[in-house]
Amino acid sequence: MRVPFINLKAQYEGLRGEMEEAIKEVLESQRFILGPKVRALEEALAHYIGVKEAIGVASGTDALVLSLMALGVGEGDEVITTPFTFFATAGAIMRVGARPVFVDIDPRTYNLDPSLLEERITPRAKVILPVHLFGQCADMGPILEVAERHGLKVVEDAAQAMGADYTVDSSPRRAGSMGHLGCFSFYPTKNLGGAGDGGLVVTGEEELAERVRLLRVHGAKRKYEHELVGINSRLDELQAAVLLAKLPHLEEWTAKRIAKAHRYDELFAEADHEALGIGLPVVEYRNRHVFHQYVIRVPHRDALRSHLQEVGVETEVYYPLPLHLQPCLQSLGYREGDFPQAEKAAREVLALPIHPELTAEEQEYVVEQIVQFLSEKPRWASPC
């Protein structure tokens, strides 16, 4: 059996009419930049996320860059974040001239561990940038508390967490709506993905929204009158049209992801996963995890992954090299051993197929293959 890691074609089959109609409308209008589709998407997503303001931008990476620019973060400033994330999180910090300061992760959730946060704060710190990895919010309660105590701003990297919730004082808050600014990506494989690159910045503060809106069009409030030195980073009308067509389906897709995650949990439990050394995703009680990824921990990860490839099961490793060990960030002075939990996760994690179109048979096959391989461990394992 072949189990693809993601199946965007299957999703498109069900949406063909709506998507083609949306694209056709834009073509007929010949309005490609900051027109009615972008405006409508911004409004719909501000409502969905529960924020006052949403600004469509060219990518999730640009959403991070523009957020940091809007806060005036630059040379000499420090931004505190996790080393276990996609490169763009740290790349955006470097891009504005600031320094990423890493804090190790909570091994249960793979998110920044707030209990390690305070000791990393120096007088140069400006922003805390938590990432809601794999679709589950970082522990925002204590993060916001520390930020407030030290006068720091909070920018959420919610690229993987569209629709995730974190409960504060018994009311659920959407990912992206808790910090000063929240950043999203519409990269095609994200939970809400476009037909190309796209991103979104959200905020509850009008002044910050105004700055991001200016910065995405070279800082010009009126044509050819530039108040800030910005960049060109707009969401295309065509992308907005595609995303508007997909948005009404997002909750249904999310429900399917969650149901499939539960099914994996069940199948692994039936196979006595603990005895095989398999660690399942942990959902903290405050969270609605939207399972952008379903990530397990396994022994002999790379050998298992090759075996799965051979039997037709596509998997991925997010992320094999933590950011503090990336070649281009060596000037920061970090060394192997600095963030043991992130480094351990990088060796053990394996992301399984979890898209909404995944079938029950495919899931059973995936678990069967993993369990079978790990049960036969003595046959192939290196002696240790």
Ligand SMILES: *Cc1c(COP(=O)(O)O)cnc(C)c1O
């Ligand atoms: C996808 C992603 C980004 C970047 O988004 P792009 O739209 O690809 O630029 C940033 N951070 C995280 C955690 C992501 O997963």
